[in-house]
Every structure is written in C-alpha cells, then in structure tokens.
Amino acid sequence: MDDQGSGPLKSIADLARLAGVSVSTVSRALTGKGALNKGTRARIQALADHHGFRMNVAAQNLRLGRTGAIAVLMPLGHARGQQLSDPFFLTMLGYLADALTDRGYDLLLSRVLPDRDDWLDTFIRTGRTDGVIVIGQSDQGAALARAAASYRPLVVWGEQVRGDGPVTVGTDNEAGGRLAAQHLVDRGRRTLAFFGDVGVPEFAARHVGFLAGLPPELRDDVVLVTSPVTSEASEATARDWFAAGNRPDGIFAASDVVALSLIAAAQQQGLQVPQDISIVGFDDIPLARLTRPALSTIRQDIEMGAHHLVDLLVRRIGGEDAGSVQIAPELLVRESS
Amino acid sequence: MDDQGSGPLKSIADLARLAGVSVSTVSRALTGKGALNKGTRARIQALADHHGFRMNVAAQNLRLGRTGAIAVLMPLGHARGQQLSDPFFLTMLGYLADALTDRGYDLLLSRVLPDRDDWLDTFIRTGRTDGVIVIGQSDQGAALARAAASYRPLVVWGEQVRGDGPVTVGTDNEAGGRLAAQHLVDRGRRTLAFFGDVGVPEFAARHVGFLAGLPPELRDDVVLVTSPVTSEASEATARDWFAAGNRPDGIFAASDVVALSLIAAAQQQGLQVPQDISIVGFDDIPLARLTRPALSTIRQDIEMGAHHLVDLLVRRIGGEDAGSVQIAPELLVRESS
DNA sequence: CTGTTAGCGCGTTCAG
DNA sequence: CTGAACGCGCTAACAG
Numbered sequence: 022m023d024d025q026g027s028g029p030l031k032s033i034a035d036l037a038r039l040a041g042v043s044v045s046t047v048s049r050a051l052t053g054k055g056a057l058n059k060g061t062r063a064r065i066q067a068l069a070d071h072h073g074f075r076m077n078v079a080a081q082n083l084r085l086g087r088t089g090a091i092a093v094l095m096p097l098g099h100a101r102g103q104q105l106s107d108p109f110f111l112t113m114l115g116y117l118a119d120a121l122t123d124r125g126y127d128l129l130l131s132r133v134l135p136d137r138d139d140w141l142d143t144f145i146r147t148g149r150t151d152g153v154i155v156i157g158q159s160d161q162g163a164a165l166a167r168a169a170a171s172y173r174p175l176v177v178w179g180e181q182v183r184g185d186g187p188v189t190v191g192t193d194n195e196a197g198g199r200l201a202a203q204h205l206v207d208r209g210r211r212t213l214a215f216f217g218d219v220g221v222p223e224f225a226a227r228h229v230g231f232l233a234g235l236p237p238e239l240r241d242d243v244v245l246v247t248s249p250v251t252s253e254a255s256e257a258t259a260r261d262w263f264a265a266g267n268r269p270d271g272i273f274a275a276s277d278v279v280a281l282s283l284i285a286a287a288q289q290q291g292l293q294v295p296q297d298i299s300i301v302g303f304d305d306i307p308l309a310r311l312t313r314p315a316l317s318t319i320r321q322d323i324e325m326g327a328h329h330l331v332d333l334l335v336r337r338i339g340g341e342d343a344g345s346v347q348i349a350p351e352l353l354v355r356e357s358s
Numbered sequence: 359m360d361d362q363g364s365g366p367l368k369s370i371a372d373l374a375r376l377a378g379v380s381v382s383t384v385s386r387a388l389t390g391k392g393a394l395n396k397g398t399r400a401r402i403q404a405l406a407d408h409h410g411f412r413m414n415v416a417a418q419n420l421r422l423g424r425t426g427a428i429a430v431l432m433p434l435g436h437a438r439g440q441q442l443s444d445p446f447f448l449t450m451l452g453y454l455a456d457a458l459t460d461r462g463y464d465l466l467l468s469r470v471l472p473d474r475d476d477w478l479d480t481f482i483r484t485g486r487t488d489g490v491i492v493i494g495q496s497d498q499g500a501a502l503a504r505a506a507a508s509y510r511p512l513v514v515w516g517e518q519v520r521g522d523g524p525v526t527v528g529t530d531n532e533a534g535g536r537l538a539a540q541h542l543v544d545r546g547r548r549t550l551a552f553f554g555d556v557g558v559p560e561f562a563a564r565h566v567g568f569l570a571g572l573p574p575e576l577r578d579d580v581v582l583v584t585s586p587v588t589s590e591a592s593e594a595t596a597r598d599w600f601a602a603g604n605r606p607d608g609i610f611a612a613s614d615v616v617a618l619s620l621i622a623a624a625q626q627q628g629l630q631v632p633q634d635i636s637i638v639g640f641d642d643i644p645l646a647r648l649t650r651p652a653l654s655t656i657r658q659d660i661e662m663g664a665h666h667l668v669d670l671l672v673r674r675i676g677g678e679d680a681g682s683v684q685i686a687p688e689l690l691v692r693e694s695s
Numbered sequence: 696c697t698g699t700t701a702g703c704g705c706g707t708t709c710a711g
Numbered sequence: 712c713t714g715a716a717c718g719c720g721c722t723a724a725c726a727g
Binding site: 379380381382383386393394395398417419420421422423 | 696
C-alpha cells in the first residue's frame with residue numbers, strides 16, 4: 022500500500038487534508054450534489070475509493086434529518102406460535118429487502134408481539150425509521166387505524182378496510198374466493214366448506230368472495246369452520262372435524278398451510294384427495310407444488326406486492342397522497358382438486 | 359392536552375427549556391447515566407413521557423461513535439432460487455430479532471447475492487452497523503475468512519472450519535451424521551445413500567459423520583448424490599436418480615427440504631416409505647412433522663444457535679476474544695425411517 | 696448536584 | 712468554482 026502513513030481515513034476532513042481541499046469540496050464530490058469542477062471531483066473520488074473510504078451514513082442522515090431506514094414489522098411470533106413456519110413471510114421479506122435497497126433504504130426488521138395495543142405508536146414515536154411497513158394486519162385493525170391517523174409513512178400488507186384505515190397493498194381476496202368457488206363448482210362439487218378464521222380481515226374477504234362465487238342453491242349450505250393458522254393447530258382442528266363424521270366433497274382453505282393440514286387430516290381418515298374431496302388453498306407457497314397431491318391454490322403475487330408496498334411508502338414519505346392498491350389473484354389448478 | 363402551546367418537543371433542548379434546566383441535565387435524566395438529583399430526574403422523566411418525547415437515536419449514536427444496529431446477512435436469493443422457502447431462515451430470524459432487541463440493538467436485514475467475492479468487505483466498509491451476523495457460509499468460506507481477518511465483530515452460522523476462518527456458531531454436523539448412520543443401521547438398512555452438496559462445509563461434515571458412524575463393511579458402498587438445496591431442483595434430481603433404477607434401502611439427506619423431495623420422488627416411483635426405504639433429514643423444520651409420512655430428522659436447536667450468535671457477537675464488540683461454539687444435534691425418529 | 700463548552704461527521708448557506 | 716462557518720441532536724469532560 023502507498024498510504025501516506027497517516028492511518029485510515031475516518032472522516033471527510035481527513036480526505037480533504039489529503040487532497041488539499043476543503044471538507045465541503047469533498048462532500049460535494051462524494052455526494053454528487055452541487056457544482057464542482059469535473060477534474061477535482063474525479064480526483065477526490067479516485068482518492069476516496071483508493072483508500073476504501075466511505076462516508077459516515079449516520080452523520081449524513083443526522084444532517085439530512087432522516088434515518089435512511091424503513092422498518093418492516095412482522096408478527097414473527099414463535100413464542101405465540103403464529104405464522105413462523107409460513108414461507109410467505111420469508112418470500113415477502115426477500116422481495117422487500119431488494120426493493121428497499123434499490124431505493125437506498127436499509128431494512129430494519131422488528132418482531133412484534135401485539136400484547137399492548139399501543140405497540141405501533143410506541144415504535145413510531147422512537148423515530149428510528151423514516152417509514153413503517155406492517156406485514157399482515159391480523160386482528161390489529163384498531164391499532165393500525167389509530168397510528169395511520171397521525172403518521173403518514175405507514176403502509177400495510179393486507180385486506181383493504183373501508184373507512185379510515187391505513188393505506189394497504191394486498192391481493193383482491195374476494196376475487197380469490199370467487200375463483201375458488203367457481204373452480205370447485207366446475208369440478209362438480211356440491212357439499213362445501215370453508216376453513217379459516219374470519220376474524221382476520223383477509224380471511225373474511227376470502228370467505229365472502231367464496232360465497233359470492235357460488236350459485237345460490239349451494240351458498241346457504243357452506244359450512245364455516247374457524248381454523249387456526251398454524252400447521253399444528255389447524256391439523257388438529259381438521260382431524261377432529263373429519264373424525265366427527267363431516268364429509269364435504271369440496272373445501273376452500275384460507276391459506277395453503279391450512280389446506281395442507283386438511284389434506285393430511287383427510288388422508289388419515291382414509292379419504293382420497295381429490296377423488297373423494299377437492300381441496301383448494303390460498304397463497305401458493307413454494308411447498309404447494311411439492312406435496313402429494315400437489316396443492317391447487319389461489320396464487321398471491323408477492324413480488325408485485327412488495328414492489329407496491331415500497332413504491333407507495335416512498336411516495337408517501339415524499340409527501341404524495343398515494344392510495345391503496347389491490348393485486349389480482351390467480352387460480353392454479355394442480356392435483357388436489 | 360395541556361401543552362404550553364410551544365408545539366411538539368423536537369430535542370432535549372426543547373425539553374430543557376420547558377423544565378428550566380440545561381440540556382446535559384436532561385441527557386443525564388433520560389439516559390440514567392451520571393449523578394443527578396432523584397427528584398429532578400423523576401420530574402424530567404415524567405415531563406418527557408407526558409409529552410411522548412423520545413431522544414433522537416441517530417444523534418445519540420453519532421455522539422457515541424456507534425450505530426446501534428447489527429446486520430444479519432442472508433442468502434435470500436429468490437433470483438437464484440436458493441433457500442428462500444426454507445423455513446429454517448425465518449425461524450432463525452425470529453430468534454435473532456428477539457435476542458438483538460434484548461441487547462438494545464436494531465436488526466438490519468440485508469439480502470446478499472454473492473456474485474462478487476468482496477461483497478462482505480464492501481458491506482463492512484460502509485460502517486452501517488456495529489457488527490455482522492452471516493447466516494450460512496455456503497461456498498463463501500474465502501470471503502468470510504478474508505473479512506474476519508481484519509474485522510472482529512463478525513460471527514457466522516455454520517460449520518466450524520479449521521485454520522483462520524471466522525468465528526462460528528453451528529450444530530455439530532459430524533455428530534448429526536453419525537446419529538443418522540447409527541439409526542439407519544439400527545433399522546437394518548444396508549444399501550445406503552447420501553443426498554447433498556458436499557461443496558458446502560455443513561453438508562460435507564454431515565457426510566463425513568455419516569460415513570464415520572457406519573460399520574466399515576457398509577461404508578464403502580455408500581452412494582453420494584450431489585443434490586441442490588431447493589425443493590424444485592432436489593426433487594428433479596431425486597426423480598431422475600430413482601428413475602435410473604437406483605434402489606437403496608436407506609437415505610440420509612443433507613436437509614429436510616431435500617428429504618421431503620426424496621420422499622415425494624420415491625412415492626412417485628411406487629416406493630413405500632419407510633417400508634421399502636428409510637429416509638432421514640436434517641434440520642427439523644416445522645413441516646417435518648406434518649408430512650405423510652412424518653419425517654425422521656436430525657434436529658438443530660435454532661433458538662440456542664441464535665442466542666449464541668448474539669452473545670458471541672456482543673462480546674466481540676466489547677473487545678473479548680470469544681471463540682466458536684458447537685451445539686449438539688438430536689435424533690428425532692418419526693415415520694419416514 | 697448542575698451548567699457551560701466542545702465536539703461526533705456531515706451538508707449547506709454565504710462569501711469570495 | 713471553492714472555502715469558512717454554522718448547526719443537525721446528543722454526550723462528556725470540566726467548572727462551578
């Protein structure tokens with residue numbers, strides 16, 4: 022190395038001294054903002070990356086009055102055993118990480134235990150990030166609406182609520198439910214059931230769409246089974262339900278995880294899928310196409326969802342009044358129906 | 359509200375004015391550091407949270423010469439189709455988020471595409487975090503070793519390498535391989551195969567342990583099949599392999615995802631699991647106990663792993679010279695063997 | 696026990 | 712086109 026023996030460069034002041042210019046010149050050179058002689062800019066930049074110098078992002082952000090980070094809040098609740106195993110979250114996280122990086126933001130991940138109902142306000146007030154993305158509103162609609170009322174850079178993945186809820190990005194869950202209904206009817210199924218917790222807005226919309234997509238004579242006989250979202254619990258629920266003698270010929274599950282549990286439980290009861298019973302899920306998790314039988318499902322476009330979430334958030338940070346977005350779902354027919 | 363009409367509190371200076379004290383007094387009151395009259399401290403604290411005031415963490419960190427964040431780098435490569443769907447990562451992430459939060463650190467998530475071999479050095483040089491946790495060394499041993507040579511607050515989840523690699527936390531993969539071997543032998547299996555990519559250190563160690571756990575007369579006949587790690591690719595590999603007429607009676611897979619693909623492929627060939635063939639995985643992902651047959655596997659204690667990763671990292675940040683940790687694996691016998 | 700002062704590393708007027 | 716000076720919000724000596 023041909024360092025001048027003055028040690029590592031800790032700040033733009035060091036670099037300025039080395040280059041024989043002032044700190045503001047270095048600042049202009051490295052940020053690319055402000056007018057500056059082409060030559061000096063190039064010279065300073067060359068010097069900078071020759072020494073592997075990087076500006077202190079924290080100081081930069083402090084000066085600019087921002088944090089440079091976006092929080093992604095998820096119910097990663099292993100303690101409470103929620104969707105921890107749901108591959109949906111990780112997929113979403115991957116796409117969000119990309120989209121945020123492209124915009125120059127860091128991704129601050131925070132796990133949330135919504136025990137106290139002011140968890141969101143508390144987080145926001147710390148001012149650790151320039152914006153917040155919440156994945157899955159679950160039953161936290163009230164907390165989200167309250168926070169959204171006074172904090173604009175907040176976007177939520179989930180079902181769009183009427184009234185003054187937060188800005189959301191999500192699949193058109195009702196349309197998804199209708200797709201499932203029409204498909205099961207096409208398959209000649211008549212005795213139908215819905216598995217899911219309609220206390221969760223997303224699932225409620227899927228249920229509504231499912232009923233709406235059915236011919237009137239079938240609609241009233243649809244059984245609604247309130248099922249938990251985790252694999253373990255939903256499988257237990259399904260097992261008990263089949264053991265009680267229930268024998269529908271078509272089931273629409275609120276999520277793929279629930280659908281897979283249903284298949285497992287049905288097979289344990291000696292039922293053939295799809296011969297005896299058609300099962301359709303929702304999400305299209307990677308595993309859906311690998312099980313035997315492969316799962317028919319309503320696909321959510323997670324990549325597009327992540328893209329919209331970030332786009333919306335960035336625009337709201339910029340002061341725009343960007344509104345909610347719905348994404349069209351898609352029916353994937355595989356073996357389970 | 360009974361605000362004095364002076365608007366929201368933006369800094370400790372505002373609070374100081376309101377309380378009739380100096381900024382340093384407010385600083386001492388809110389941080390709890392330094393000597394201060396009990397009464398004033400309480401008074402200022404009360405005033406602060408009455409107004410919902412929070413200190414600017416960025417400024418605090420700038421002054422303290424730290425960032426208050428830890429980076430978690432993961433090969434979340436949907437573009438390259440890696441372990442994106444592997445629930446292992448999300449589980450680990452959840453535990454890491456908890457452990458870091460407990461220590462007062464933010465978790466900065468960054469997705470990594472290890473195309474250029476200086477990805478780690480580049481990230482570290484930005485100085486965005488006080489430390490780095492890398493999940494899964496994959497084939498990046500060289501990059502990790504190089505970074506570790508000059509950057510101390512770096513810990514890696516994965517197999518411990520001899521020589522001057524980074525500090526690691528990981529399961530004792532060799533011991534895990536031995537457990538699998540002994541179990542298959544106990545089951546009377548004689549014609550054995552290992553599915554996995556031994557170019558990845560973790561998998562190589564599992565393979566070595568597997569062979570070591572076998573009686574000499576079986577050892578030489580073990581077939582090594584280099585399998586990809588994703589569901590799709592590994593299932594294709596398995597299908598082709600079975601289709602070529604290979605008929606072992608016992609297989610140890612380098613991961614649960616691969617093991618599940620093996621089961622699917624075997625069943626497609628009309629093979630009964632475990633009657634015709636025993637299959638053992640590695641990880642114990644949540645799904646392992648839900649498939650039919652439920653997967654026998656070598657369990658990794660992810661929670662303990664996350665705990666050790668954070669503990670080690672924090673100690674190294676503090677200047678300690680803490681070394682690598684290995685965690686004992688556990689055999690879980692279910693239905694697939 | 697509390698106030699004053701001097702930076703942490705950077706961006707940005709305002710002069711020259 | 713470039714430099715000097717000030718301040719973002721906070722902490723840590725050093726005085727009093």
